[in-house]
Every structure is written in C-alpha cells, then in structure tokens.
Amino acid sequence: MSLAGRTDKPAAQPVPVRIGGFGGAAALADFLKAGGYDLLTDATHPFAERISANAAFAAETTGIAAIALRRPEWHRRPGDRWREVQSIPAAIEALGPSPRHVFLATGRQGAHHAEAAPQHHYLVRSVDPVEPPLALDNVDYVLERGPFTLDGECDLLRQHHIDVIVAKNSGGAATYAKIEAARLLGIEVMMVARAPAPIVKAVDTVEAALAVIDHLFPPAMKRGV
Numbered sequence: 001m002s003l004a005g006r007t008d009k010p011a012a013q014p015v016p017v018r019i020g021g022f023g024g025a026a027a028l029a030d031f032l033k034a035g036g037y038d039l040l041t042d043a044t045h046p047f048a049e050r051i052s053a054n055a056a057f058a059a060e061t062t063g064i065a066a067i068a069l070r071r072p073e074w075h076r077r078p079g080d081r082w083r084e085v086q087s088i089p090a091a092i093e094a095l096g097p098s099p100r101h102v103f104l105a106t107g108r109q110g111a112h113h114a115e116a117a118p119q120h121h122y123l124v125r126s127v128d129p130v131e132p133p134l135a136l137d138n139v140d141y142v143l144e145r146g147p148f149t150l151d152g153e154c155d156l157l158r159q160h161h162i163d164v165i166v167a168k169n170s171g172g173a174a175t176y177a178k179i180e181a182a183r184l185l186g187i188e189v190m191m192v193a194r195a196p197a198p199i200v201k202a203v204d205t206v207e208a209a210l211a212v213i214d215h216l217f218p219p220a221m222k223r224g225v
C-alpha cells in the first residue's frame with residue numbers, strides 16, 4: 001500500500017506500507033517495474049486527481065494491469081438542498097456576499113480558498129491541523145477523522161449554527177452523515193462535483209475489486225499484488 005504522507009498518524013494497515021510521493025508518473029512507472037508488480041489498484045480518494053492520472057499513465061506505459069476502486073457519487077434525495085459547484089473556489093463564491101455560518105468539510109488542503117470570502121464564519125474540519133492557520137478572523141477548527149455519525153453531525157451543525165456546508169461529492173458511507181444531517185436540518189450544501197476520472201477499469205466496492213483480481217490472477221497463479 002502506498003500513502004502520500006499527508007496525515008501525521010495514518011491508520012494502521014494489515015499490509016506493508018510505503019509513504020511519500022514517487023516523483024511523478026514516469027517515476028511511478030519505474031517503481032512498478034522495479035518492484036515486479038503485476039497489478040496496480042488505484043484506491044485513492046475520488047478528488048485525488050493527480051495520483052489517479054499518474055497511476056493510469058504508469059499502468060498504460062508499463063503494460064501492468066490496473067483497476068480503480070471508485071465509490072459511487074452521492075445523489076440528491078428528496079429534502080436535499082444542494083447547489084452543485086465545480087470547485088472549492090466556486091463553492092466559496094456561491095456562498096454570496098452576506099455573512100453565513102459555513103461548515104467547510106472539504107479537508108485542510110482546500111481550506112485556504114475560504115480566505116477569498118472573509119465575511120463568513122467558518123468551521124473547518126480536518127484530520128490534521130490547517131497549517132498555516134487561515135488568515136481569517138472568524139474561524140473555528142475541529143480535528144476529527146471519520147467515520148462520522150448522524151447524531152454527531154447534527155450536534156456539530158446545531159452547536160455552530162451552521163447554515164451552509166461545503167462538501168466534496170466523495171461518495172461512500174464514512175462521511176455521508178453530514179449530508180443526511182443537512183437534509184434533516186434543512187441546511188444548504190454546496191456540493192463540489194468530481195472531475196472526470198481517467199479511463200481505467202473501475203469497480204465500486206472492495207468485493208468487486210477482489211473478484212476482478214481473482215479473475216485476472218486465478219488463485220493457483222497468484223504471485224502477490
């Protein structure tokens with residue numbers, strides 16, 4: 001397993017882990033060849049666009065089999081008050097000129113975009129602290145790693161008088177509770193849409209990924225992934 005090294009204390013994994021960038025797509029291709037890998041599985045976050053593009057390029061140029069694990073997007077349900085936007089800056093702009101209480105649930109990497117609209121009160125949630133802190137007067141931070149619960153999210157939104165959430169359409173269950181909580185409390189969501197993904201065979205679930213792997217490498221010939 002390869003991690004980018006963004007979080008200080010990554011969750012423990014039951015497989016060998018390497019940490020840090022490869023140095024670009026060509027370097028990733030070299031890494032795969034040198035390691036004798038048979039398969040690359042892109043299991044990165046749907047908004048980690050560069051590494052997914054690099055992974056697709058590296059698989060293509062080396063001829064190594066590749067699959068992507070892409071959790072389905074969330075879809076609007078009755079009661080949802082979503083505005084779909086194309087980026088975090090577009091979401092911040094869409095908040096409008098009047099001061100609002102904004103839950104910025106997009107992680108620390110995009111949080112600095114809030115500085116473009118300092119009139120709002122922000123609640124920023126991330127796994128690790130936002131460094132440097134945002135150049136804003138009205139900002140609270142909460143350090144927390146998902147999964148999150150519906151009750152917990154409702155409490156957080158009420159406690160901070162949130163009237164709008166900025167969220168990425170990440171999909172999956174771990175961070176969906178804030179979307180459900182917004183629906184229950186009638187809170188607007190600026191939903192940042194995903195960019196088109198690179199063309200790699202994609203599956204929705206870990207089970208489907210394992211089935212593809214078994215198909216590509218029937219158990220008798222498996223040498224390791």
Ligand SMILES: NC(=O)c1ccc[n+]([C@@H]2O[C@H](COP(=O)([O-])OP(=O)(O)OC[C@H]3O[C@@H](n4cnc5c(N)ncnc54)[C@H](OP(=O)(O)O)[C@@H]3O)[C@@H](O)[C@H]2O)c1
Nearest residue numbers: 002003004020021022023024044045047048049050051052
């Ligand atoms: N973006 C999000 O919203 C988000 C949310 C939760 C978790 N994550 C996870 O955090 C990691 C970084 O996300 P990002 O949005 O910064 O990625 P990114 O913009 O797509 O990638 C930037 C660079 O970080 C390195 N990198 C990214 N993922 C890597 C990995 N798994 N192993 C080794 N190097 C990696 C690569 O460096 P080199 O070019 O030097 O190889 C890549 O070019 C990803 O693994 C992603 O799954 C991202």
